[in-house]
Amino acid sequence: MSPGTRLLYIRDQATAELEISRLCPGPLGFDMEWKPMRYKGQPANPVALIQLASRNTILLIQVSAMQAFPQKLRDILGDCEYIKAGAGIEGDCRKLWEDYQVVTRNCVDLGLLARNADSARWEGSPYPDPLGLARLCTTYTGFILDKKSFTKRSDWEAELDEKQQNYAANDCHSGLTIYQTLSALMAAT
Template identity: 45%
Template sequence: MSTANGQPPSEQQKPPLPTTRYSWSTINPTMRQFYLTDATQAERALATFSGPICGIDIEWRPNYVKGQVENPVALLQLSNADTILLLHLHHMKVIPAGLQMFLEDPSILKAGVGIQGDAKKLYKDYGLNMTGCLDLALLARSVDNPRWKGKYSDPLGLARLIAAYEDLLLVKGKVTRSNWEKKLDSTQLECERQ
């Protein structure tokens, strides 16, 4: 069965894939990114970092052996309207006290895709509590349900959300499976620019 234009109905309804790549530095050229490996530097940065809305994501070194215990969070990424903090927790001798205060502050909305899992992992690995969480995938399903077919439990990744709402292509590739415990290299830092 085909439609008037000769395409199957399912292909006709899909919007074209975006071709322009997403990059925060293009969207906001005045945005600043700080890569922090020292708890004292992180404390200073967190002292001036605020909401009202903050994006959050975590990375850790993947395991490739089935049944092996998951590695702890190595990198915590926080972003607000003008600043990105890359907190390399793996290299910090102590967790900055300001980080716990920031994560527990209910007046700052922490937004991310799958943020419940991030909150659980931060608590399990470091005892860090997080309040005021908003899962962007669940929000999209709630306010724009006709666009997202399937069950609420079906994952909607950040790349799909950016393609749908920003008409931009988020490409990270193999770097997401890299060793996040090592000092970030130029490929990983560039990935965090996207």
């Protein structure tokens, strides 16, 4: 979505620690992926990929390929100076805690933010009806995210191909873009 943005796909802990330490405090688009369950009733697989997008960098951090969860990633997710923005973020934060005991702070659910920042647009839309990332992206950026593709249900623990990387990068970058748009709407009122 943003040609000037640097995309880094990271599978080793040392590179993750270095690149995460380069992020400046401020808003981040945040998302996660994990391998889908093969059979109904099977326990959910752990988080495999964590995506962070800043103004000029997208980090795709494949924690499933690492010996341990990167400490800098743990630190930034728990740091209140970084706003983590995503759709359905409460569930992602809960899963991150269950899988890795990572505390996340200063998280913003984009659906709830949209209902507050742009309430006239969403008036009459019932709260149980979630405002998902694809819907918010189309509304606030004009871009269409393909959330029904095979890529969404692919193996996020295996080495990612270009299509998976683009899917993951667009998800977290969209989260950041939508957050910035909604924040500007709130500031204008």
